[in-house]
Amino acid sequence: MEGQTGTFAVKKGLAQMLKGGVIMDVVTPEHARIAEEAGACAVMALERVPADIRADGGVARMSDPGLILQIMDSVTIPVMAKCRIGHFVEAQILEAIGVDYIDESEVLTPADEANHILKHNFKVPFVCGCRNLGEALRRVGEGAAMIRTKGEAGTGDVVEAVRHARTVLGEIRRLTTMDDAELMSYSKEIGAPYEIVKETKELGRMPVVNFAAGGVATPADAALMMQLGVDGVFVGSGIFKSGDPARRAAAIVKAVTHYQDAAILAEVSKDLGEPMVGRNVSQMPEAEKIAGRGW
Amino acid sequence: MVDSLTMKIGVLALQGDFAEHIAMLQHLGVETAEVRLPEHLNGLDGLIIPGGESTTIGKLAVAYGLMEPLKKFGQRHAIWGTCAGAIFLSKDISRDQPLLGLMDIKVERNAFGRQVDSFEADLDVPEVKQATGTKHDYHAVFIRAPIITSVQGAARVLASAPDGRIVAAQQGHFLATSFHPELTNDTRFHEYFLSLAD
Numbered sequence: 055m056e057g058q059t060g061t062f063a064v065k066k067g068l069a070q071m072l073k074g075g076v077i078m079d080v081v082t083p084e085h086a087r088i089a090e091e092a093g094a095c096a097v098m099a100l101e102r103v104p105a106d107i108r109a110d111g112g113v114a115r116m117s118d119p120g121l122i123l124q125i126m127d128s129v130t131i132p133v134m135a136k137c138r139i140g141h142f143v144e145a146q147i148l149e150a151i152g153v154d155y156i157d158e159s160e161v162l163t164p165a166d167e168a169n170h171i172l173k174h175n176f177k178v179p180f181v182c183g184c185r186n187l188g189e190a191l192r193r194v195g196e197g198a199a200m201i202r203t204k205g206e207a208g209t210g211d212v213v214e215a216v217r218h219a220r221t222v223l224g225e226i227r228r229l230t231t232m233d234d235a236e237l238m239s240y241s242k243e244i245g246a247p248y249e250i251v252k253e254t255k256e257l258g259r260m261p262v263v264n265f266a267a268g269g270v271a272t273p274a275d276a277a278l279m280m281q282l283g284v285d286g287v288f289v290g291s292g293i294f295k296s297g298d299p300a301r302r303a304a305a306i307v308k309a310v311t312h313y314q315d316a317a318i319l320a321e322v323s324k325d326l327g328e329p330m331v332g333r334n335v336s337q338m339p340e341a342e343k344i345a346g347r348g349w
Numbered sequence: 350m351v352d353s354l355t356m357k358i359g360v361l362a363l364q365g366d367f368a369e370h371i372a373m374l375q376h377l378g379v380e381t382a383e384v385r386l387p388e389h390l391n392g393l394d395g396l397i398i399p400g401g402e403s404t405t406i407g408k409l410a411v412a413y414g415l416m417e418p419l420k421k422f423g424q425r426h427a428i429w430g431t432c433a434g435a436i437f438l439s440k441d442i443s444r445d446q447p448l449l450g451l452m453d454i455k456v457e458r459n460a461f462g463r464q465v466d467s468f469e470a471d472l473d474v475p476e477v478k479q480a481t482g483t484k485h486d487y488h489a490v491f492i493r494a495p496i497i498t499s500v501q502g503a504a505r506v507l508a509s510a511p512d513g514r515i516v517a518a519q520q521g522h523f524l525a526t527s528f529h530p531e532l533t534n535d536t537r538f539h540e541y542f543l544s545l546a547d
Contacts, residue, residue: 064491
């Protein structure tokens with residue numbers, strides 16, 4: 055094919071195709087098929103969902119490429135996979151096997167405590183987590199083509215995802231009212247590249263797609279994040295750690311499409327079985343929180 | 350052609366980049382509506398089915414009773430599908446998923462490969478150039494794109510990729526493109542679609 059591959063427009067473009075959709079964590083090809091059947095717009099292939107990574111402890115690394123390939127073969131929707139923060143060789147491996155998106159994720163144990171991956175060097179697009187606008191725009195500066203809130207993965211507690219979405223979206227609202235002369239000093243204050251801060255002000259939104267992640271466990275959680283103003287939702291442990299994954303997955307997909315329709319939200323929230331048990335983030339020791347990973 | 354300022358165009362908003370289409374239509378001065386349920390089709394002069402995941406869009410269309418209303422809407426009104434939307438409009442994709450079957454085209458999903466094979470390329474689209482009175486090529490963005498493997502009956506080829514594979518087709522007031530005009534600043538395909546809607 056005669057054409058330009060790996061451009062920022064096509065990297066960002068795939069994320070635009072995922073908007074209004076749900077990306078689900080899956081650990082087996084069977085999970086992946088359940089997710090696709092439920093209407094997921096993409097899956098995240100990994101060996102353990104975040105709740106199990108928390109429970110198991112130890113070093114969490116990129117998943118076995120063999121497992122990721124099996125999942126890629128089992129569905130037609132895009133397949134994402136996670137590498138450790140700063141671990142550009144894991145990213146090279148994921149690019150070599152042809153995953154559609156790489157999540158440089160705080161859920162895995164960081165490989166570099168000062169730097170993230172220079173994502174412009176890759177043809178495959180990256181999604182990165184953030185807790186505030188400065189962190190989000192630093193990742194975009196490094197080449198991330200999609201952003202998600204970090205939330206607090208593997209807890210089933212949506213409070214941190216709400217905090218991060220409100221922070222980012224609130225900062226963008228304030229940015230749009232600033233005088234242009236204030237942008238350089240604001241960029242310095244939040245530690246973000248000036249040109250991208252300026253672009254964000256002009257657009258009135260982040261220059262890339264922005265999903266919610268980290269603690270979404272119910273259709274109501276998903277619709278809450280959509281009403282707050284994100285473009286779509288990642289659901290990690292919330293589906294396959296629940297009593298009836300297929301039913302819950304389909305309900306969350308419908309809740310994201312009809313996020314403003316309370317009658318439909320009520321209908322899809324009925325009879326879903328047990329949600330994941332979850333962990334209350336406010337009672338969690340600081341050392342166990344993972345959202346602070348990333349620089 | 351109906352004056353675009355009096356036209357109301359819907360965008361199927363089940364999943365995908367519907368907001369990008371809406372922004373482009375509004376830039377052209379057209380009134381827009383998001384379509385999630387059958388009653389949202391009332392009063393529309395045309396409909397765009399956006400890019401996204403065709404499996405997701407198909408399942409949600411079935412779940413909320415949109416399949417028959419969309420087919421009926423297509424009997425009288427223009428419909429344009431981009432990427433996933435083109436798949437949804439087609440008759441045959443050689444796999445089992447919900448399709449409207451409004452266009453006599455066969456489509457192959459993800460025909461260029463995975464995301465690392467997604468690309469941008471310049472296309473010659475004579476009809477669109479003529480309709481908009483322009484001469485320059487159309488710069489198209491292809492994301493995990495499908496191709497149109499064959500056109501039958503009243504359907505005809507509108508554009509081919511540099512390697513000859515069919516990437517746009519038209520059948521009366523139906524339009525299918527495997528690329529994404531809504532991801533560019535070039536409004537010519539949207540203008541062309543508006544000329545089909547009345």
